[in-house]
Structures are given as C-alpha cells and as structure tokens.
Amino acid sequence: MGATASQLDKGMLSEYQELTFLTKQEILLAHKRFSELVPKEEIDRINCRIPMSLILTLPELKSNPFNERICKVFSTSDIKDGSLSFDDFLDLLSAFSDSATLEIKSHYAFRIFDFDDDGTLGRHDLEKLVNCLTGGTDDTNLTPDEMRQLIDNILEESDIDKDGTVNLSEFQHVISRSPDFVSSFKIVL
C-alpha cells in the first residue's frame, strides 16, 4: 500500500517503525504531509530539508508558542536555521507521539525550554518560557514583580542543588511526578 502512496520503500518504513514510536500509518501520513511541504524544485533530492518558515505553516505547529524552538531542537541542519529533514521530522513526531515514553518527552521538553542551549534552564530561560506561556502580549503579561516571584518559586521548588538553574535531571525529577505532562506533550498530525 505504501509503495504507490509514497516514495518510502518498505525497508525504510520498517526501520522507521523500529526507531520511532509511530505506526506505519502515521509514518506514511507524516511522509505525505512532509512531501506536500517540500519545495517543487527539491522534490527529487533525497535528503531535502524544509525551511523552518514552511514547517511553521503546519496547523499543528502554527499556534504553538514553542514552534520555533521545536524546529530548532529537532533540526540537524548545519547552519542552525531550524530546517527539518524527513528524519528530523519523524524524530519530532515520534517524541511527540502518544506512545513515547516520559523520558523521551521530558528530554526533548527540556531542550525546547532551554532557549539559550546551554544545557540548563537559567532565570533567563524561565523568563522566556513564562512569556511564551502567557502569549507574550502586553495585556496578559505578568508584571516584573510577579515574574520575579514566579521564577523564585519555581527555582525554590525544582532547583535541588541550589545553583540557580534547573538542569536536566532536576527537570526530569519534577516532570516525572506531574500527572498530565505525558498527555499534554503531544502533537498529532
């Protein structure tokens, strides 16, 4: 069935199934959606990449405040433009899939929230995160005072070693106890 619908051959398909949390149908759908986004002139190239701007037109990502971060995290592009190859795209979908484990999800969540890519969530990251979550518009933004208090509280809760940042293990420690992280950290095509 896949042979006509897409250029994915069976070998690749089963490998992808092995390597991701996606089912065959999901992979095929992902491929279809991916192919639709590929610019016309690049359609023949095997390892074509989709620029971030195109990825962000996907309705599933369009209204997500973290969409650019997601692209950047999953991109393997050398020039860090957030463009995605099909492999990256599948990586993304797999991490966000229903059956992905808490570890995978928390790992990627950490990297998405780590805005400056320094391996920890510092105050600056948290501030950006809050702004993303509150929509970044003026009427919903928190006052600086509230922001300070919020971040203080967060650090107090989850910064176990008191170095002023939240690192991955602390992050996972917190996340693993959350009842609804796994159910909300999901993107379905």
Add this chain to the structure above:
Amino acid sequence: EARRKRIQNRRAKSQRKAKLTIEEEEDEDEDEDKAPRGRGRRKRPKPIDSDQDEEDEDKGKRQTATRRGRTTSKKKSDKEDSNDESGKEKGSRRQTRGKAASKTQKEDSSDSHNSDSENEEDQLSEGEIEALKEQVEEKKKLIATLRNKPWRMKKRLIILKEAQEFVEKFEGALGKGKGRKLYAFKIMMAKKFIKFKRDFENFKTACIPWERKIKEVESHFGSSVASYFLFLRWMYGLNLILFGLMFGLVVLPEVMMGLPYGSIPRKTVPRAEQETAMDYSVLFDFGGYAKYSFMFYGYYNNERTVGVLKFRLPLSYLLTGVGIFGYSLMVVIRMMARNSNEGGDGGDEGQFTFSWKMFTSWDFLIGNPETADNKYASITTSFKESIVDEQENQKDENIHLRRFLRVLANFMILCCLGGSGYLIYFVVKRSQDFAKLDPRSLTWFQKNEVEFVMSLLGLVCPPLFETIAELEDYHPRIALKWQLGRIFALFLGNLYTFLFALFDEVNAKMLDEKAVKNATEWAYQEYYANYSSFHNTTDVPPLNIPPADVVRGPCWETAVGIEFVKLTVSDVQVTFLTILVGDFARAVIVRFLNYCWCWDLEAGFPSYAEFDISGNVLGLVFNQGMIWMGVFYAPGLMGVNVLRLLTSMYFQCWAVMSSNVPHERVFKASRSNNFYMALLLLVLFLSLLPVIYSIMTLPPSFDCGPFSGQDRMYDVVLETISRDLPAFIGNILTYASNPGLIMPAILLMVLAIYYLNTVSKGYQQANTDLKKKMQMARDEEKNRRNNKDSTNQMMKDLEDLLPDKSLFKPQVQEKPPTEKGSKPTKMKPGTAGVNLHKEVSLASPNPRGPVSRGPGPRGGPPGNAMGPQPGPGRGRGRGRGAPPPRR
C-alpha cells in the same frame, strides 16, 4: 583447543565488528556476553527443547523485532549500505552460518558433515549457544528500546542496522519455534487491545458533555467559576440518573400499563373544573389537566399489579421514592470520599505546583489560534492564582488585629443570622394568627408578609455578609466558603418557613379529606342500604357515576407536589430573569452608555457584574433539596429539573462569557469541591426528614395515589412481605424488627464506628510518618547525588545533541581508532542495553559537579573538559558530567 581457538576467533570477529561503530553498547554487550558464556560453560546447559520453549515464552516484542529485523536486513543486504563497506559480504556469510546453526539445532547434531560452515557450527558447545542466545537477546532488547533513546535518527539508524545484523547473524542459533504464529497473533491482539482501550478512553472523554464549554469558562474566569459549572454538570448527571429511575420504574409502567386517562375519578378532571382545565393560566399553575396527569402523585392507581407483567406499581412507587434518596446519599458520600482521597494522596502534590504549571501546562495539541489564546489566558490566570496563594502564605502581619477583626465579624454575622431567624419566626407566627382571621379582612401585605420578609432577607443579607467579610481579610477561597456557610444558614430559615407552611396546609387538607371520606362512605352505605332494602337483595350492583362527577377529597399529596413544582419553576424564572437583568442588561448598558456618560461606567460604579459563585451554588443546592423533597409527590418534577439544569447550563455559560468579568482576584477553587458536597449532603438530609416522616406517619389520601386505601404508605411493603414472599422471610423480618435485636445492632454499629475511627486515625498517623520518612529519604538521596561525580548516560546524550557538537559524525570518525587497539573496557554487566534504559528512568543521577563548587564559571577544570575525543584511559563518565563549554 582448536575449539577454543575458534571461539576466540568468533569473538574477535564480533569484536572487530563492534569496533567499526561508535556504539558504546557494543562493547558493553561484549562484556556482558562474556560473563554468561563463562556461566554457560560452568553449569550444565539446559536441553535445547526447553530452550525453545523458553524462547517461546519470551516476550512478543522481541519476536516481532526479530522478524522485522530479518526482513529489513535482507532488504539491506540487497540494497547495499554505504555505511559499512564489508556489510554485504559479511552479511551473506553470516546468513549461511546462521541458517546452518538453526539447522543443526533442529535436525539434532547427527548429520553434520555437509558443509564447512556447518561443521564449524556443529562444534559449538551448548554453553556457547546459550551465551550467543543471551547476546542476541541483548541485541534484540536494544532494538526494542532503541526508540527510547533521545538520539538523532541517523545515529539510531546505524545502531539499529548494526544490531539487526548481529541478530540476524546469530538468531539462527535460536530456534524458530512453532509458537511463532501464536506469538504474532498474541502480539497483534495485545496491540489491538491497547488501541481499543485508547479509543475507548477517547470515546469516554468525548462523551463528557460541555467539556469544552467549561474549559473555556475556566480559561477566562479561573477554576473557581469553573467549579460551579463542574458542580452543575455533576448535578445534571445525578438528576439524569434519578430521572431514569423515576421514569423507568414509576411513570412509564403507569402510563403504558395502567388505566388510561378518564377511566377512574383520580385520572379525570372533575366536572366543575373542566371548563377551565385547558386554560393557559390554569395549566401554568399546574391545575386542570396538569393536575390530573402523571406529573403528580394523585394520578397513580392503587391496583396491586398493573399490566401483563404484574408490575407492583405501588410497591415500586414507594421503593423508588426511597431509593432515590438512598442512591443520592450513596453518590454524594462516594463523591466526597473520592474527593478527599484525591486531596490527600501524594506528598508531592504541593511540592511542584509552580514548576508543573510552568513546564507542563501548555497543551501541545492545541492547533487552533483561538484555543491558543484561551490557553494563554488560562495559563496567565493560573499563574496569577498561584501567586496569590503564595502571597497569602507569606503574609503575616498583625495577627492580633486580624483575629480581633475576625471574631468581630463572626459576632456581627451571628447577630444578623439570629435577628433574621427571629424575624422569620415572628412573621410565621403572625401569619398563623392571620390565617385564623377572615381572609377578606387582611391587607395584601398581611397576606404576603412571609414571602416579602423572606425575599427581603435574601436580598439584603448576602451583600451585608460580604461587606462584613471584608473585615476578615481571608483568602478569597476561604472567604467563599464562609460566605457559603453563612448564606446557607440564612436559607435554612427559608426552608424552615416553607416546610412549616406546607405542613399547616397538609393538616388542613387532611381534616378536609376526612370529612369528604366520611361523607362518601356514608353515601355509599346509604346507597347500599337503600338498594338492598328496595330490591330486597344482597347482590348490589356498584354505583355507576361518571368518573368526572365523583366527589373526591383534596388529595394533599398532589397539592404538595404542585407546590414544589411551582416553586421550582418560579425559581427558574427568577434565576433567568436575574441573569438577564442583573448581568446581561447591566453589561449592555455599561457597554453602550459608556460612550455618552459623564464618568467611566466600565471602570467606575456599575461596571460589569462578577459571577456570583456562592449564590449560584447555593441556589443549585437548595433547588436540589426541593427536588428531593418534591419528587415523591410529583414524579414529573424530575423531568422538569433535568430540563432546568440543561437550559441553565447553556444559559449561564453564555451569560458568564458574554456579560461577566472575572473576579478581581482570580482564585483557584479548592482541589476537591467537598464543601459543595457537604452542603448538598446536609440539604439532602434535611429534605429526607419530612418525606420519611410523611411516609411513615401520615395517612395517605383515601381516593388518590398508589397508596389509597391504606393506613400508612409503608403498608405496601408489609403487604408484599406477607403475601408475596415466602413465610420464613416474613418471620425473619419480624424477628429483625424486634427491639431486642435492634438495640444490640445499634450498639454494634456504634462500636464499629468507634473502632474504624480509631483505625483510621492510626493509619493517618502512619501515613504522615511515612511521608516524613519519604521526604527525608528523598533529601538524603538528593544530597548524595549532588555530591557524587556520577556517570550519567542521560547527560551524555544531551550533550551529544547540543548543537555545538550535535552529531555523531565527528565521533564516528574519531572513536574507532581510540578503541580499536584497547581491550574493551571492563564494565559491570548490567549497565548496557535495557539496563541502561532502566537506569535512566530512575530519576536522574545528578551529573553536575558537587554543590560545594559553587556557581562559579561553568565548565569544570580544563583538563577535564569534554573533548571530542574521549581518551581510552578515561572511563566514561568522569569529566563527561561536566557541562559542555559555553559558547
């Protein structure tokens, strides 16, 4: 010796293969497989058959993995992979060898001199096979868990190919048992089942009505307003079930199987009322046809059984009426218990509220800009809520002044309540005096004094309480509870007067009825006497009067039912009107008059209305009390109520979204709305009392309703016991109702309650102790972890992925030389493959340096920095834990 050599050979080969990749698991695997090999040699290996069985019993996952692996790598060998050059050649060789191995296993080692390779394989000891098997299983596990690794697709692909090749090469040695198909089937079924379960869950959540509406309200107004709507929805569900009970067991049987309308007096509109029976005004007051319909108690016939099913309607009526109370009690209490469970479990609950809000509140599934906006609003709201909470916790000013103010406020409110209570009592007393006077001599005010005072109190007191509550300066959530409790106390007066009036009416009606009954009986006796004396026969034909003309009693049950239905309906009207005028009209005026007004209406005086949580909740609770009380006398009331709840859900949702503004301090509802439930329970209990009282003591009307002709309503039960149940059950029940038995039973119950109470206290104590212990253990763990320069796979993965050295590419080229020459590092078995995965899942060894280091410049000592080329001498881990150099 030759054999040993060969083994060495093989091992070397596989090791060489391992060298080809960067895969770290690879050498771990090697180490791992060494140990079992030795083990295998030492002990006598199991017979092959049992091995196969064991294999059969293994997890299905691996089976599929194997199968998939096989097909893919076949494909692969055809396709030729650029990544390992010698793959094809090797692969084919391995394949033959693998096949041979399987053959030897199957055919038993007797005919083994066919080919060179078979020869070779044949000489593998069983222990070796065993070891191989473990190795293969290890690989399979790796394949199965590969998707759990947060590596780039490319890296995973290569590792997968590696592992698959390995598995394919050696899996021949593991039998492909006959159970394979069965496994495939089992796995498939398991998968299907999981999918089905998931779908079912989805379906279940999709079936919950108004989820989105409530979410929307919640995102704009916070969880406290949403808690009202959740309560409303819960009430709707409860009422739907009660409605089902009432209609299924009482109304439908009577309508379907009982006598039709007009057949007997109780089902017919009396002659005098027939003129106006269809008038709108009469119907609106539930007179006329409505009064003689299945809506009300009086319509039901007292035949013991109806229809072909011999359905015992009177019994069913009584049991359903009582059962509704029983069911409601059960549901409310169960809900309370569940809520308190939810509130109580998990010591972590309060620990991470902020972090959770921060890290897990965005719903990544949101794909609609509008919903996203809602979500932003709701997240902002929830941040603000928790900040308010936090501030509340930190506030500690003049505690004495606060205490004084609170005592003062409570005193004032108690005075208010006492005053209003006395006022109600006074008014009711006076109205009883008035009732004795001639009604025509009373003024309008004197007639309606009670209602007037009641509504005045209801209008004035809540705002008064609210003003007084300002003194107390509680957190809004607690203030809401106080407010609820106080208004509840006020409303109880309302309820009390209503019941008082009702009982007066009932008593009057019963006197009336007694007169009618005596008159009727007297008339019948006269008729019989006259007839028999006139015709000189004892065989008197029954009197033939059209049912509309029969003289009947006032039927107090129906009157009570009508009272309750009227009350409910007028309550709905008042609620809706209040919303329309108080909220909507106000919002419209404020919105549009603001253009031409001398001050800012929106920010200034009238402003928009806030959603009145306490009023709405109490309205709902008291309304439900009315329903519970009234439903016994008006089975149709349930239907009315269901309709009411349904419309008010939509109407209030609309009103709150269109014309209310969020509270000034948006606050979070308490996790469990047990307070609402407690109020409901109290009201349920209060409404249970009069109904049970009337069932047990008041005589039912003689000519209407299912219990007509009996002394007490519960006589139906006695009748059923004596006539329909076997005699011994009747005996048992008689004994059971003996006071000599009841007293000890009550005593026993009290003792049981005492005992359970003690036990639960003990558990509570143990619980807190355990929590304390857990907390201590966790702290200890944290400290230990922080002080340990640990090796952490997870951290490595993360570093691996960070953009600066994101890909494995450099490592591919650089690693092999470093490891080629060296012996594979000794690792304890248990850190590889799945175990590694397990280790990762146990939360988080801390990879960073000891805390003592302080938050200086990150990056660790220079020599320890993570280079692209990990030296062979350094074990994994040391120094790896240091964070990547900052760019």
